[in-house]
Amino acid sequence: MSHSHGHGPVDSGPARPQLARTLGGVVAAIAVATGIAMAILWPSSDDVPRDIDPFGGEGVSTVEATVTSLEPFDCGSTGQVDIDSTPTVAGSCANVTAEVKSGDATGQTAEFQLNSTNFVAGTVSEGDQVRLVQYEIEDGSFGYEFRDFVRGFPLAALAIVFAVLVALIGRWRGLFALVGIGVTLVALATFVLPGILTGQSPLLIAVVGSTGIMIAVLYLAHGISIRTTSALFGTLFGIAFTAAAGAIGTDWSHLTGLTSEDDALLLATAPQLQMQGIVAASMVIAGLGVLNDVTVTQASAVWELRALQPFASAWELFRSAMRIGRDHIASSVYTLVFAYAGSAMTVMLLITAYQRGLVDVLTSGEIAQEVVRTLVGAIGLVLAVPVTTAFAVWLAPPAQEEPEEAGRRVRRPENA
Incomplete structure (x- = not known):
């Protein structure tokens, strides 16, 4: 794995070919394992249930x-x-x-x-x-x-405006991010969704699919570098933790995955579906975007801080990066809450109109599912920050020796 980064201004530090090769081997092993898992779990088109289209029958x-x-x-x-x-x-x-x-x-x-x-x-x-x-x-x-x-024209127009702005402002990084979106959509449409419909474990499908997606989009959008690899390790931790916490939280909270007519219709169409598992799987998929944002930001922060504080110890570098991370945690948690609140807005308005008590509302099946999803995603997000920071500090360029002047060491600034 090369340590260079072709799309960002961050200084990668001195060349470390041995570390780059070691990390390249680790990432390659993860990618191969993910590919094998996808091949084993890949859904056969004959096993994907297909209900009769009520608007496409004879006549x-x-x-x-x-x-x-x-x-x-x-x-x-x-x-x-x-x-x-x-x-x-x-x-x-x-x-x-x-x-x-x-x-x-x-x-x-x-x-x-x-x-x-x-x-x-x-x-x-x-x-x-x-x-x-x-x-x-x-x-x-x-x-x-x-x-x-x-709605074809307005949707296409919005998509074009979005793509043009991302390409103009983000330049090469923006273009590669668009390619990453395409990879994500293809993975969801060809592996994740059909795989779940065949009755396989939704959580396993979500974890394998998310791992493959993150490996692809991280290196596409941010380049092949040690810094990106540290973000990947933090992201994989977040995926694993969210999956485990999602499974525990879903079972503990007795979330059935049957809170709407669409859920019931889906189960009637594909009776083999594990609806409770789908709830846990949705927690993994829903948190990917914010998780990716946090891990990449933390890794970048560590590299920037190392460039500004070349003499700082690993612990000092970690503390400085965590000060940035704490601010990012606060804003990211709000992002999760607002995103889930917006997606459940209709249900919340209806429940409010029924004048039900706050506790009754929060523990209802429709809202409890969003509450658990938000809390699990937020916990995984919060823990991913120190974990990613630790990986980044470990893999960042090592501290330099402080120069000596007139026989004494130069005093380091207190906030270094």
């Missing part, structure tokens, strides 16, 4: 259309429902006319109804591009139902 298809008019009408929706019924919003419904833009009926007029929930919320208006479920009627004509919006 049923999905088409795109442009809304041309909406006419409200009273559909008797009061918002009051029985306990087994699906809640709706009180208000009017709407008859909608649209021009079909794809499929066999291109150019024809499609008529469908919007329920009170979609109409009152104002989500559909004239000129919108929508997706409709098109189904054949006995007389050869077509009937239509609203399915969703066409």
